[in-house]
Amino acid sequence: MTRLLVECTHVFLHPKVNSGIQRVVRNVINQLPDSVQGVECIAVVMLKGKLYRVLQLGALGIPFFDGLMTFGGRLERLAHRFWQLHQRLDERCTSKIARRALYVAYRLTALACFSVPLRLIERVNQYQLPKRCSPLPHQPGDQLVLLDSSWHSDFFPFAEQLKRDGVGIVAVIYDLIPLTHPQFYDARLVQVFNGWFDWITRTADGYMAISATVRDQVREQLQQRLGPANAESLWFDYFHLGSELDLREANATVEPRLTRVFETPEPVFLMVSTIEPRKNHDYLLDAFERAWACGSTARLCIAGHIGWKCDALLARVRNHPQLNQRLFMFNDLSDTSLEHAYSHASALVFPSWVEGFGLPLVEAMQRGLPAMGSDIPIFREIGGEFMAYFDLAEPQRLADLIIAFERTGQFPAARDVAQWQWIGWREASAQLVERTLRNVGQTPAVQERQHANCP
Incomplete structure (x- = not known):
């Protein structure tokens, strides 16, 4: 039996981050149906070349580990801002000697203040893994849905091995803005995203966008990169996102x-x-x-x-x-x-x-x-x-x-x-599953609730 393996690695490792993609991943996973038309749906993560079933997506609720995880997330964001500062200073340097000195200073500071502490935090966090996930053997015919922001991940070789073993790869595309409007991003992020999209173009069997607008953009990109005939062998679809704010706390006070x-x-x-x-x-x-x-x-x-x-x-x-x-x-x-x-x-x-x-x-x-x-x-x-x-x-x-x-x-x-009407996260998650399975040929078309503006 085909299983739908919905990947959420980045959110699993950084459960306290609450930006747009993280909010989507968390809500889709939390509302993921157990099965659709007899096909089991499983939240998974890929860590160090292995596949795991997610037992608990969020933090454990143990103050020490949760605090360490929160601190690690903040330290990662600070490291990114420090890298951005280095990029700006590097662009202003006109002397090769000055640029070299700046680079050495950046590397030494980043190593002492960010790289080493983050590695220690990662090792401590390894003790939480058995309580939050368990090993999951993959099977031929499984469909791996890359739901999370995978362009900065290190599991590409493992995903390629899964494909060689008969696992289908489905890419969820949030947007193509770093490709179409690179001026809005740092050069390094544009480079990373372009590398990821090149990889996903070679690897994915189908593409699930978060809107019809993005679906059409993805199809156009693949036709340009692969040619119309090769792009025709792939499938393109979309689902819409929900709207609930799932991290509200009943006893929390408003700023x-x-x-x-x-x-x-x-x-x-x-x-x-x-x-x-x-x-x-x-x-x-x-x-x-x-x-x-x-x-x-x-x-x-x-x-x-x-x-x-x-x-x-x-x-x-x-x-x-x-x-x-x-x-x-x-x-x-x-x-x-x-x-x-x-x-x-x-x-x-x-x-x-x-x-x-x-x-x-x-x-x-x-x-x-x-x-x-x-x-x-x-x-x-x-x-x-x-x-x-x-x-x-x-x-x-x-x-x-x-x-x-x-x-x-x-x-x-x-x-x-x-x-005006719209779907909630439960329906959004079901939409993702049902439309993915419909495209890989596992289930017939399912009658879905349409919101007021769904084409």
């Missing part, structure tokens, strides 16, 4: 500074995303500055972890004359606080240049919060007539929407967000 943002009668526009270039925060600030200049009293609340290539933006926010008056920024909100923001904001604003899905849109609209977004294909796919759209060529377009909504109280979308 006090956040509650004060919503205590005044002025409308609050919420932006939720990592702080990085393609999210287009500069356009957002330009638009609100124009609205404020016209007399708007609207507030802008920016929520999101600090990402990359955002030093100038952060300086602009921190030095802004409206900071903590009409402009607010939060970089480490819990799910409980984020839920409060979604529940009390007047509208979501999302001016991204490009997205693979746009999870905050679904999270907001599912809670009845109307959304304004850039006029890009994926937002049209998700929001349809229930969203208001603006042109990224001119910030005044968004400013006009803000002012009109503030003055009239009428949200400028063709249809009321209260009529």
